[in-house]
Structure formats: structure tokens, C-alpha cells
Amino acid sequence: MASFVHLRVKSAYSLLEGAMRPKELAMLAAESGMPAVAVTDSNNLFGVYEIADTVAKAGVQPIVGALLSVELVPSPVTQQGSRKKPPNLPLLVQSDVGYRNLTKLLSAAYLEAEPGDWPHVKLAALAEHSEGLIALTGGPGGPVNALLLEGQTDAASVLLDRLAEIFDGRLYVELQRHNLPEERATEPALIDLAYAKQLPLVATNDVHFGASAMYEAHDALLCIADGSFVSQDDRRRLTREHRFKTPAEMAAQFADLPEALDNTIEIARRCAYRPMKRKPILPVFVPESGRSPEDELKAQAEEGLARRLAVNTLRAEPQVYHERLAYELSIINRMGFPGYFLIVSD
Template sequence: RSEGLILLSGGPDGPVDPLFAQSRPGDANQALTTMKAVFGDRFYVELQRHGRPEEARAEPGLVEWAYANDVPLVATNDVYYAKAAQARSHDALLCIADGAFTGQEDRRRVTDQHWFKPAADMRTLFADLPEACDNTLDIARRCAFLVQTRAPILPRFDTGAGRSEDDELAHQAREGLKVRLAQVTPAAPEEDYWKRLEWEVSIIQQMGFPGYFLIVSDFIKWAKSHGIPVGPGRGSGAGSLVAWSLTITDLDPLRFGLLFERFLNPERVSMPDFDIDFCQERREEVISYVQQRYGSDRVAQIITFGTLQARAVLRDVGRVLQMPLGQVDRLAKMVPANPANPVTLAQAIELEPRLREARDNEKSVETLLDTALELEGLYRNASTHAAGIVIGDRPLVELTPLYKDPRSTIPATQFNM
């Protein structure tokens, strides 16, 4: 599994440095030897200098082993923020995450050297080991990455009847339309329904989406057969006669004059998107069915990220700075509350003279606002999308990194929508 990969030894939080720092050179050397045996000339001994005591304790052993075993050194910096001036804001962010205060002694701290240092700064830092900086370029030259454009990867629908997806879609749509027309009084001549159906089927086949329609129809039919309430359909998908025939929707598009082209148009190629509403109390049953149908390793929810918004970030930063609660609350309420069009902190400062006055008159408020401006918009927590589910044609770990939400048994993609 190491083919095509470059390995660095890991730095002070990796598997090797702590062994040297704990005066266990034999174990450390053995770990390095194992890494070299697996990765060969694609292995580098990593050095970091953030001012941590354990880095200084480990470095002599790392350098000695690298020289003795003809393994190149490489200098790295563990980057947490872009600029040196952001160290204070990052420290506040750690306190927000840990429920601590900046003035607290017994809390997590890092040095102020975790910024994105330019090459000149790194060469100054490693002036005694210039080859460690040179080798960063060596690694860069050995790396190649190209984002390839491709069509969406759609899971295959098992027809169970030996038919192709194209044939199965046409078969189910025709049979479904017969049932629909027998149940209602048609809003137009039946000939119009059949012409519309065949035209839609041909467009869906031409664009390569029969499987999508069949998959959606399958789990909706399953839900309805198990007494799970399903919405009648909303959005542009209600304009599809094929969707009505497959019971994806319960709206006759000819009766209501709805256009299929609003949903799927060969002149504007994009993924179709059905808006489907399931009973909230039994939604998990539908997801479980999809997992059983396509494989639990091929089904995932979609991650979402909560961000630090203007009012919330003021309160969070005010708390970790141990400012008076009443003062912070008054300042936070100066930010207009508009959920439909949230006001940023920078906009609020520009619009609200009382905020500017407080900033100009009190050093603590200036620190609060400056820190909050740096942190606003950053991700605060991960959750799962309220509706989205991903189904793959292969194990999803081959397509996307996954996240395990401790509140759910279903993994989530680490890519959001």
C-alpha cells in the first residue's frame, strides 16, 4: 500500500520523536528502520522547530540516525494559521474549543511559531541544516496532483430481471403510467400522456440518468409499502411524468401544466434532484433500507459545518477573555440580528457608532473585536446534513474521506454540499 506515497517521520507528535524525547533511542531507531524498509527512498526524517522542549530533545537522535542511514532530512512547520499576528486569535480559539480561559494556567497551549512561514524564515530557522530546507523542494517536485473532471459516479440499479437500466426504466414507466391512468380521469387525451412519457424516457436515457430514477423510485415504493408517509413531491421534479408514473411524485404534470425541462434539460446538463419528504420519525428506516439494498459501506450522510457567527463569536471570545458577561452581551446585541441576511462583525462595526466608540475607548473591547474578527466564519463544529444521503457504486472510502458522527451509526462524507 506504500507505492506512490512519500512518508515523513512525523514530527514531535508522531510515532518516533516521543521515543527519542523519552530517552528510548533503541525503540526510535527501530521505528525509523521499519519506515525506511517500507518506503525506501520515499522516506524523509522530519524536523520541526516551534520552540517545544521535546523537539530539542529528539532532534540530535533524528539527525544522527538520518546521517548514519543515508536518509534525507526535511524541515517542516506545523501550520495552524496564516500570519504571525494571528497567534493570539488561535490561542483564543483553543480556549473556545476546550472551555478554558486565556488567563488559565492549566490548559492546552501551543507556541506562537505555528504560522505559515516564508522560505526565508525557514532557511534562517534551519541555517545549520540547509539541506533540510532544500529537500522540501525535492518532495514538491516528486508530487503530482491533477484534479480530473468526470461525470457523476452513479450507483448501478440491480433490475433483478436481466434488463438494462434503460430498458428497466422504460418498462417501469410504461407499466406505472397504465396504473396511474386507470386510477384518475386524465387531464388530457391519453395519447398526449404516452407521447410525453416516451419523450421523457428518451431524454433520461440520453442523459444517462435511468439508474437515478429507478433508485429513487425503489426506496419511495419501499417506504410507502411500509406505511411511512412520503410527501407528494415538490420542486421542479414534479414536472416529470416519468416521476409520476414511478410514484416518485403524486402530481400529474399534465393536469397542472408543469414542464419537464425545468427539471431535466439536455441543453443544460446537470444532475436531476428530487426533493423528497419522509416522515421525520421514520426517516431512519428508509436510510436503513438503502444501506441494506446497496451496502452499508456505500451509503453515507453528508457533513455540515457550523460556523462562528458575529454575535456568537463575540460571546465566545468575551468568555475566554473573562470579560464581564453584561458588557459582552451589550456589545453582542449591537450586531443586528438578521438570520435571512446575516450581518458580519466588520459590517456591524462600520454601521454601529457605539461599537466603534467602545473599541476606541477600551483596550479590552479592542482586543475582543480584533480577536472576534479573526475567528468569525471559522468552522466551530461538525454535524450532518438534515436531508442529504450519498449512495456510491463502490465503497465510499474509495471516493471521499468519511467522518464518524458520535451521535449516528451512519458515517458522513467529509466533503459538504
């Protein structure tokens, strides 16, 4: 019987962060005997359909999710003049309602952030769009851990209460063990808070790449992302522990907290949602002329052709071009793309 499910995988769609391709992820999950696997890319769902389809074909249940940046207070400005990246929460989809809420939150993260800021949402947005979503507290990069690292235990407790209120019965206190000092510094307080508030613990591994042998290549990827050099001492680094570990490895790592492992299976059972493929939803273009998009595209195309014929830039007989234009327009109309072409031309 399966003992662990990865709930925190960054695919290659976490641009310049993750290095897990969908086929590699599906293969590793299947070979490990995992019944499910969750992908939580940073503030996006770019690969959700491809990943879900590929993982499902391997006989593994895909869990849809994302790592959402949440700002509790305005982030401080760094020496380079940019704002520090806000802490993040992994959100996992339970239902179609949850998927719609996650898309709304991700859209708000980009549309409502100030220019120059990292994409993020406020806590109020989470409260408004939490239905159908399971939340983890975020590990070392989460808001609760950030407060604990600053010595603000009371504030961390208050925030945990607020998150438990927003995600009623759907919040898990996340523990990670990559041998990082910030993990060791906060784990005892996290466990104490979880037990005191009767919140379930969950074990995760912040997966960025497949095998340990990929560590150096992934390290170079981080250097590209940050504009740094591999030889630099003072730069961002991960560890070889940020690989796709087997259930046996995770069981050994969390042998003292079997409940945290069991809860990964419980979460997988609660997230039996898979996004189904659908036809593209194209934007609607309303011509100012009052014509239909088909007629507007035809009028603009014929005007453009007339201008080119007038200056003799075309060599064949005019009728040849008119026939070709009519043919191209018929294909565009048949595919339902006239509005798209008008938007692009505008």
C-alpha cells in the same frame, strides 16, 4: 533561487482542522516565490483536483499528498470511551502509481478500521502500497516521535529502519520548530538517528492557516471541532507558528540545518505529478429484473406515476405527466445517470 517549499499544508478540506482555502494557498505560495507547495489533508483527498488546478493556475507546482494515520499498536481507550488518535505520516505522490496507492491506503483507512476507531492503516498496508510515494516521518504527531517521547529510543530506531525499508530511498526524517516542548525534546535524537542511518533531514511547518492574524479565528475552529470553549485552559491549542511562513522565515528558523531546507526543493522535484481531471466514475447498478438500467428506471418511474394517477393526486391530464416523464427520463439517460438514480432510490 527558491530556498524552501512547504510540504505540509492543511487546507479547509481537513475539516475542522485547516483553514487554508485553495485560492489563498495559491496566492501565498506565488507571492512567496515558492516553485511548489504540497497539501497534506488529514486522511483525505477531498480537494485534490480543485487545489491542484487552482495552484497550477497561479504558476506554482501542486504536490499531491495526504496525512495518513498509521497504527503500530492498538490505540489506548480514553476516559471518554473513544480511542486515541493514531500517529500520522505525510505521504507525497511521485507518480500515477503513487496516486493510486495513496487512494488505496486512504480507502483502507476507513473501510478496515473497527467501528468507533479513527481511520487508520497498519504498517503492513504501507509496505504493500508504498510504490510511487515519498514519506516523511511525521513530526511531533508521527510514530517515531511518539516512541521517542515515551523514552523508547531503541523502538524508534527499529521503526525508522522499517520505514526506510518500506520507502527505500524515499524516506525523510521530518523536523518542525513551532516552539513546542515535544519538538525540542525529540529533535536531538531525530538528528542523531538520521545521521547514523544516513537518512536525509527535511524541514517542515505544520501549516493550518495563512497569516498570524488568523490565529484567533482558527483557535475558535478547533474549539468547535473539540466541543470546548476558548476560555478553557485544558484544551487543544496550536500556535501562531502554524501559519504559512515565507521561505525567508523558514531559512532563519533552520539556519543551522540548511540541508533540511534544501531537501524540500529536492522533494518537490521528485514529486512532479499532477492529477488530471477526468469524467466521474459512476457506480454500476445491476437490476435484479435482468433489464438494463435505462429500462429498469423507466419501469419503476412509470409504476410510480401510475400509482399517483390512480388516486387522483395529480390535477392535469394524464398525458401531460407521461410526456413530462418521458422527457425527464431522456435527459437522465443522455447524461448516463440511470444507474445513479436507481442506487439512490434503493
